[in-house]
Amino acid sequence: MNPTQEVKLSGTAAERDLYDSLAEIYSIIITLDGLEKAYIKDSIPEAEYTEICSRLLKQYKSNLNDETVAREFVDLETFKCEWDIECPRATERLRVNLPATIADPSNSHPSTSTPQTSGLGSAPSVGVGGASGSQILLATENFITFLDALKLNMLSKDALHPLLAELIQSVNAVTDRDFEGRAKIISWLIRLNGMRAQEELGEGEARELMFEMEGAYKGFKRTLN
Known part of the structure; x- marks a missing residue:
């Protein structure tokens, strides 16, 4: 050679x-x-x-x-x-x-955040109080869209993962506070991510996902009060 x-x-x-x-x-x-x-x-x-x-x-x-x-x-x-x-x-x-x-989002670095200060010089907590009505509406709509997809038996990874990813991003835009069911959203995102694109949830998995996302939706709504 x-x-x-x-x-x-x-x-x-x-x-x-x-x-x-x-x-x-x-x-x-x-x-x-x-x-x-x-x-x-x-x-x-x-x-x-x-x-x-x-x-x-x-x-x-x-x-x-x-x-x-x-x-x-x-x-x-x-x-x-x-x-x-x-x-x-x-x-x-x-x-x-x-x-x-x-x-x-709760682990955001303080040095990279830019909270506004009040007249007394103290920074308000980041959360629902700073969210706009349109952000809250979008997060609510994304919850409903995802739950509707499950009701329509859209059970494949390529159908559910994008919807769930969009849902958590819209929720994070409203609040970085932890709430009941938020960890379940992340857990299901990871679970769906590990599936093949065309792979579908079984009937039992779909019912479990529906139950936990309904619980997460209720938990999210409680943060708005």
């Missing part, structure tokens, strides 16, 4: 596309892990973190929507083992599939 001759890793355009996609996934995992470290150290503003994290999660999902890439990828743990990477923070973020600012 000529040592100066370039060695091609792929012989076809399809193979090149596959390796490019796998390389991009590798890059996303490494970048996401670094982003999580920066967020934990309070080295990045929350708004910027949320935007970048959301974009990386979408890019990760987009790459894996290709059946050939998904088949070669297998799953996250297999991929990490094959390429000898750890990235525990990125692993957790990909498991949740939501930025930390959305999954747990």
